[in-house]
Structure formats: structure tokens, C-alpha cells
Amino acid sequence: MIKFLDLHKLNKPFEAQFLSKTAAFLDKGWYILGDEVKQFEQSFATFSQSKHCIGVGNGLDALVLILKAYIELGKLKKGDEILVPANTYIASVLAILQADLLPVFVEPTIETYNIDPNLIEEKITSKTKAVLVVHLYGQLAEMDKINAICDSHNILIIEDAAQAHGLTFIGNHTRAFSFYPGKNLGALGDSGAITTNDDTLAEVLFSLRNYGSNKKYHNDFIGINSRLDELQAAFLNIKLPHLYTENETRKRIAKRYLSEIKNKKIELPICNNFNEHVFHLFVIRTENRDDLQEYLNSNGIETVIHYPIPPHKQKALQDYNHLNLPITEKIHDEVLSLPISSVLQEAEITHIIATLNSY
Missing domain, CATH: 3.90.1150.10 (Aspartate Aminotransferase, domain 1)
Structure with a gap:
């Protein structure tokens, strides 16, 4: 049988390095937000041509955190409408709902399966504050058209890049990634990341993923616990090159x-x-x-x-x-x-x- 995706075979060449990293991880005794997470955040930011990378627990959390960070910064508020492709994986929609925002479904093009830019404008209302663009199956959406539409209406663009590791992106947007094992860059468990060039947004995101705290026992926001696992970061550091x-x-x-x-x-x-x-x-x-x-x-x-x-x-x-x-x-x-x-x-x-x- 030809497997759809043979993860064992895919990860086999890295097995010795995985074991070596695991031994080093156990010897160090630093299990959360250590050097491996910092290294991956720096490396993936460079790889993605972004100023900041915030490692988080999974791709869904990455999306939720972006939306909640924009709420904290006053760029979104609860009840705002977010346009989203109708044929995306449900995680894109769950993130909008979990941030107390309202999804508005936009049909894709039958040719690319990505959101149809020609249908975005007709869905925009006074309540529309962002478009969540999904680069489905790993194909870049029509960002030139989407950028022009969103610029003319002064609405945010957030990108769900969970399936799009390694794309050359268009525009200065904040992006959510998943490193679920089956992705092109897959960990050995759940993990995710956010990339952004926005310094203020990055500061809020680093805090929100860690109980809303940038300083131990000092909580500035109502955050969550969604930190990139140190061991998964070690595995990703091996596979990223x-x-x-x-x-x-x-x-x-x-x-x-x-x-x-x-x-x-x-x-x-x-x-x-x-x-x-x-x-x-x-x-x-x-x-x-x-x-x-x-x-x-x-x-x-x-x-x-x-x-x-x-x-x-x-x-x-x-x-x-x-x-x-x-x-x-x-x-x-x-x-x-x-x-x-x-x-x-x-x-x-x-x-x-x-x-x-x-x-």
C-alpha cells in the first residue's frame, strides 16, 4: 500500500538527531521556553522574512491569539465581522468564534480553492474589520487583489498560513502557522507559531501566550497557556533547514x-x-x-x-x-x-x- 503520508519514513532520517536532542533536553532540565524555543523563533522569523516569531501550542491557538491581541490593541472589538473562506478547515472559523468575533463566509474560486477576491467586497459591511485569508493546500491566495480591497476599506488582513510553510508572502501581515506532524514542516506533536513585523503586536502576543504575562507573576492581560513546547522546538530546529x-x-x-x-x-x-x-x-x-x-x-x-x-x-x-x-x-x-x-x-x-x- 502506498500510504497517503508515511510519517515514520519521513522522520526516519532525523531519528538520531531527535534522540540526541532529547538526551540534551533531559540533561539540561529546562523544559519550558528555553534555548530551543528561542532558537526556533529566531530561525523561523528569518526564514519567513519577519521581524518576530512567537512560538505557540498549535495553529488554532495562533489564530485565536492574533485576534485577541488585536482586540487588546483596540483594532478589533467583540462582535466585529471577520470575512473567511467558506471552504477552509473549521479551525479558521473556530478561532474567530473563540475570540468573540463573527465569521462571514465568502465563497472560493473553483479553480484555486482560495477565497474569491471578487466576492470579498460585496460582503463588506460597516461591521467588517478584517479578512482572514487562508492559503489553502499551500497555494498563495490572490493577495494583490485582496490587499487593494482591504486597503481601500481600511480593514485588517490576517493570514492563516497553516498549510503554507515556505511561501513567499505578499504584504506586511501577521500570519499563523501550524506544525502539526503532517505539515510540510511538521513537529512530532502539536505546535504552532505566529510571525509579524508589528513590534507592539508581538509584545502583546508574547504576553498572551504566557498567561498574559511578560514578567513572572505580573499579568497585564487575560491570557492563555499556549507556549511552543521546548522539545517540539528542538525537533523543528532539526527539520527547518x-x-x-x-x-x-x-x-x-x-x-x-x-x-x-x-x-x-x-x-x-x-x-x-x-x-x-x-x-x-x-x-x-x-x-x-x-x-x-x-x-x-x-x-x-x-x-x-x-x-x-x-x-x-x-x-x-x-x-x-x-x-x-x-x-x-x-x-x-x-x-x-x-x-x-x-x-x-x-x-x-x-x-x-x-x-x-x-x-
């Missing part, structure tokens, strides 16, 4: 898929610029998705559905179940993610392509 190679390998596989998969029943993703996609996922569409998935599985190919149920149809979001979002619903009914990572062998890629072509 290899991220560029991982992304380039994914692009190479994607180019094979795009040029060699030729089946009229299968819709391939659109990528006009490989500098604007890191292919966290390679997502195809077909009207008979479940049938295709079963067919691939019977031929030894594991696939995953990202995501079978759109946020506005989830039981947890019953207040939004009435919404009619046909493009989003079509996407969620038809998408199927193919294996893509640096541990795929050429013969496996060839088998995946041939099997799809014979469907």
Missing part, C-alpha cells in the same frame, strides 16, 4: 501529476506559478469521489478527503447550517487528496498516475 528541499520535491511531484494525469473524469488543481504553491496537498476533484477513492485503495493507493463536510454544515456551527454556498459544497463533495511528499518513490508516483489514467 530541510524545508526548502521538501517543498521543491513536492513541486516536482506536482508537476508530474499535472502533466501526466490525463483523465476527463478528473479535475486537476490550477497552478499558474509554482513559486506561489508549496503543495502541502495535491487535491483533485471528481463527481464520483467515493468510487474513485475505493478504486485507488483497491489498487494499493491510500488517499484522504480534505474535507468531507464544510464548516457551515457542521453540527457545531448550527447557526450557519442554513447558508447556501454551492461552490463550497461542490468542492467538499468532490475533492480527493493524492499522496505527495519527499518519501514517495518514482515508481510509486508512476503507479499513482497510471492508476488514475485507467480509471
Whole structure:
């Protein structure tokens, strides 16, 4: 069976370094916010071309903390509307709700699966204070258009870059990252980060992630406990120098898929610029998705559905179940993610392509 993502094989080359770092971690006896976290924050800030990186517990917390920091600074207030792509993973929406803000769903384009800039403006009201842009599957959203719209309406842009490690971003925005094990830069457990060039915002974020405190027992804000784990930071420090190679390998596989998969029943993703996609996922569409998935599985190919149920149809979001979002619903009914990572062998890629072509 060709696994969708073989994490054991992906992390195997780093195993000796992981063990060495773990031994050093145990010997040092400093378990929280130590040198490994500081090193990763510095390295990832440099890698992301940002002034500041704030390591946090996970990608959801990263988004929540950004929104709460903007509330503390008076740039947002409870009850403000935040535009968000309708077909994102539910975490993007949960963050808005957990910060006592209101999500407003905007349909994506069927070609890129990212938020449709042409639909943003018609959703803007006097209550709209930010757009949460998601670079879904690792592809840069149409930021030139989005920047122009948001600048003209004086509203914030926040970027959910949980699937977009290594993109060259456009604009001076604050971004949330997840290092969930399956990401292009994956830890061995939950972890996340925020990058920003805003000094004041960074100061508030460093405090909010640590009980609202920048000085022990002095609490300036109602914060939370969401600090990047020291051991996970150590693992990320080992893997970060290899991220560029991982992304380039994914692009190479994607180019094979795009040029060699030729089946009229299968819709391939659109990528006009490989500098604007890191292919966290390679997502195809077909009207008979479940049938295709079963067919691939019977031929030894594991696939995953990202995501079978759109946020506005989830039981947890019953207040939004009435919404009619046909493009989003079509996407969620038809998408199927193919294996893509640096541990795929050429013969496996060839088998995946041939099997799809014979469907």
C-alpha cells in the first residue's frame, strides 16, 4: 500500500538527531521556553522574512491569539465581522468564534480553492474589520487583489498560513502557522507559531501566550497557556533547514501529476506559478469521489478527503447550517487528496498516475 503520508519514513532520517536532542533536553532540565524555543523563533522569523516569531501550542491557538491581541490593541472589538473562506478547515472559523468575533463566509474560486477576491467586497459591511485569508493546500491566495480591497476599506488582513510553510508572502501581515506532524514542516506533536513585523503586536502576543504575562507573576492581560513546547522546538530546529528541499520535491511531484494525469473524469488543481504553491496537498476533484477513492485503495493507493463536510454544515456551527454556498459544497463533495511528499518513490508516483489514467 502506498500510504497517503508515511510519517515514520519521513522522520526516519532525523531519528538520531531527535534522540540526541532529547538526551540534551533531559540533561539540561529546562523544559519550558528555553534555548530551543528561542532558537526556533529566531530561525523561523528569518526564514519567513519577519521581524518576530512567537512560538505557540498549535495553529488554532495562533489564530485565536492574533485576534485577541488585536482586540487588546483596540483594532478589533467583540462582535466585529471577520470575512473567511467558506471552504477552509473549521479551525479558521473556530478561532474567530473563540475570540468573540463573527465569521462571514465568502465563497472560493473553483479553480484555486482560495477565497474569491471578487466576492470579498460585496460582503463588506460597516461591521467588517478584517479578512482572514487562508492559503489553502499551500497555494498563495490572490493577495494583490485582496490587499487593494482591504486597503481601500481600511480593514485588517490576517493570514492563516497553516498549510503554507515556505511561501513567499505578499504584504506586511501577521500570519499563523501550524506544525502539526503532517505539515510540510511538521513537529512530532502539536505546535504552532505566529510571525509579524508589528513590534507592539508581538509584545502583546508574547504576553498572551504566557498567561498574559511578560514578567513572572505580573499579568497585564487575560491570557492563555499556549507556549511552543521546548522539545517540539528542538525537533523543528532539526527539520527547518530541510524545508526548502521538501517543498521543491513536492513541486516536482506536482508537476508530474499535472502533466501526466490525463483523465476527463478528473479535475486537476490550477497552478499558474509554482513559486506561489508549496503543495502541502495535491487535491483533485471528481463527481464520483467515493468510487474513485475505493478504486485507488483497491489498487494499493491510500488517499484522504480534505474535507468531507464544510464548516457551515457542521453540527457545531448550527447557526450557519442554513447558508447556501454551492461552490463550497461542490468542492467538499468532490475533492480527493493524492499522496505527495519527499518519501514517495518514482515508481510509486508512476503507479499513482497510471492508476488514475485507467480509471
